[in-house]
Amino acid sequence: MSQTAATELSVAEFASRARAWLADNMPRLDPQQPPRNGRDDEGAWQRARELQRRLFEGGFAGICFPREYGGLGLDIGYQKAFDIESDGYEMPLILNVPTFTICCATLLDTGSEEQKREHISAALRGDEVLVQLLSEPSGGSDLAGLITRADRDGDGWVISGAKTWSTSAFAADYGLLLARTDVTVPKHDGLTMFLMPIDAPGVTLRRIEQVDGSNEFCEEFFDGLRLGDDAVVGEVNKGWDVASRLLFHERRAVGQGSEFASGRGAERTEMAAGDFLTLAADAGTADDPVTQDKIGRVLARRMVRDCLVDHVGRAMRTGALPPAAGSLIRLFHSDVTFLEVDTATEVAGPLGVVGPAADEAQLLKVGKRYLSRQTVALGGGSNEMARNVIAERVLGLPREYAADRGVPFNQVRHNRA
Ligand SMILES: Cc1cc2nc3c(=O)[nH]c(=O)nc-3n(C[C@H](O)[C@H](O)[C@H](O)COP(=O)(O)OP(=O)(O)OC[C@H]3O[C@@H](n4cnc5c(N)ncnc54)[C@H](O)[C@@H]3O)c2cc1C
Numbered sequence: 001m002s003q004t005a006a007t008e009l010s011v012a013e014f015a016s017r018a019r020a021w022l023a024d025n026m027p028r029l030d031p032q033q034p035p036r037n038g039r040d041d042e043g044a045w046q047r048a049r050e051l052q053r054r055l056f057e058g059g060f061a062g063i064c065f066p067r068e069y070g071g072l073g074l075d076i077g078y079q080k081a082f083d084i085e086s087d088g089y090e091m092p093l094i095l096n097v098p099t100f101t102i103c104c105a106t107l108l109d110t111g112s113e114e115q116k117r118e119h120i121s122a123a124l125r126g127d128e129v130l131v132q133l134l135s136e137p138s139g140g141s142d143l144a145g146l147i148t149r150a151d152r153d154g155d156g157w158v159i160s161g162a163k164t165w166s167t168s169a170f171a172a173d174y175g176l177l178l179a180r181t182d183v184t185v186p187k188h189d190g191l192t193m194f195l196m197p198i199d200a201p202g203v204t205l206r207r208i209e210q211v212d213g214s215n216e217f218c219e220e221f222f223d224g225l226r227l228g229d230d231a232v233v234g235e236v237n238k239g240w241d242v243a244s245r246l247l248f249h250e251r252r253a254v255g256q257g258s259e260f261a262s263g264r265g266a267e268r269t270e271m272a273a274g275d276f277l278t279l280a281a282d283a284g285t286a287d288d289p290v291t292q293d294k295i296g297r298v299l300a301r302r303m304v305r306d307c308l309v310d311h312v313g314r315a316m317r318t319g320a321l322p323p324a325a326g327s328l329i330r331l332f333h334s335d336v337t338f339l340e341v342d343t344a345t346e347v348a349g350p351l352g353v354v355g356p357a358a359d360e361a362q363l364l365k366v367g368k369r370y371l372s373r374q375t376v377a378l379g380g381g382s383n384e385m386a387r388n389v390i391a392e393r394v395l396g397l398p399r400e401y402a403a404d405r406g407v408p409f410n411q412v413r414h415n416r417a
Helices: 003-007 011-025 042-058 076-088 093-110 113-124 239-254 273-283 289-318 323-352 357-371 373-377 383-394
Strands: 130-133 149-153 156-167 174-180 191-197 203-207 217-228
Touching (some): 011 076, 042 093, 093 113, 093 130, 093 174, 093 239, 130 156, 149 174, 156 174, 174 239, 191 239, 239 323, 273 289, 273 323, 289 323, 323 357, 323 373, 323 383
Parallel strands (some): 130 174
Antiparallel strands (some): 149 156, 156 217, 203 217
16 A cells, blocks of 8 residues: 555545455464564564564555655554554564654654654664663663763764663664763753664673563663764754653553554553453352452453543643653553552462463463563653652642752762762
8 A cells, every 4th residue: 555545545444454454464363373572582573573574565564653754644543443453463563662662753753854764764664673772770760860971082972881771672773872971061961862773883782681581671881882973863962852752752652652553552461351261260260259350450440541541642642731641651551560460460379380280381471470560660760750750740749859950960979980
């Protein structure tokens, strides 16, 4: 389907075209053989790139991205219709976060024309994966207090420092890197965002093993990494403006409210209603009214979340709520996920930890997922920081005290190297 054709279609016509195209071109999901979508699996990334290429060639990539950068330039109603149609198909869901919903969305708002033309379209074609390099070993919540430096050297920059918790950086081509370019001004005023090739000389990348055995997260060490001025996103020393946009997109993405995500669900990690019932049957409690109540509570809370995502998303688009309101859906998503994971663990009971061999796969998955339960309270900024943002920037409550406010960064007292 050509881009012009897409813009002339109603949502219903677009959905009908998508239905036919998906049936002919995308692999149907087989519950007996779930696709490889483990984010720490190299093969899953290759597969995602291949599926993304198919979407692009079929004219269904980047539905809400502007046409000049390779998208379709349609509004969120079209994306939602496509998401419903694509539900039973294998989709490149791991490209949604952070490539499309965070990195490309931020480039769209703040990047140069060349950066947008080159990188957004490459990502939509399945040729580039982008990640965010923000958090540092010294802490992630005080992002503006980061210490990785970018020093002027001739007509370029030399980067030194370290980043950590970079989701899927091992599989990426480019990263959005926030670094300090001026230490003589208060912390928010001396930062610059760069778009850097992950495999550049001067970068050492290591994968971090998690408690559940996965190793998707990475840490990067920069020693003599050289970047040109064309790597600057936005303006030098205005990196906080770019980072603020990035955080806005990240909160909406984590809260499941981004129009740039394609396909439904957080990579299908969410348990379906049927999965809960199977779990209860396996645990022998399917007829227990208390178990049924608990499962019902999760499903009802999810419906509330979906309504909240729609409501807050609309209010942010019309300006009725400020961009910081993305923290509302990000926080609620974390609460719902906690309830879901806790309920699944309760329903599985001891079998979620040690089960009879036949039930192991499904039941033990529940126990394993519990190990990474806390990640939703940290990814995209911690729950506490989300509450701070809601208090200060949505409700207008007084700002938290900060000893470093307005103080040049090189005069701030801290115990860092
Ligand atoms: C799933 C996941 C994906 C992630 N992906 C990325 C990524 O791709 N790129 C990246 O750069 N980072 C990523 N991160 C890192 C994430 O951004 C940080 O974990 C987060 O910002 C918190 O930083 P920290 O872990 O250093 O905790 P710290 O900042 O050290 O905070 C420790 C604790 O203190 C609390 N705290 C700190 N300051 C305050 C305050 N002012 N008021 C109240 N409480 C406070 C925090 O809430 C937290 O509970 C990811 C993390 C997760 C879990």
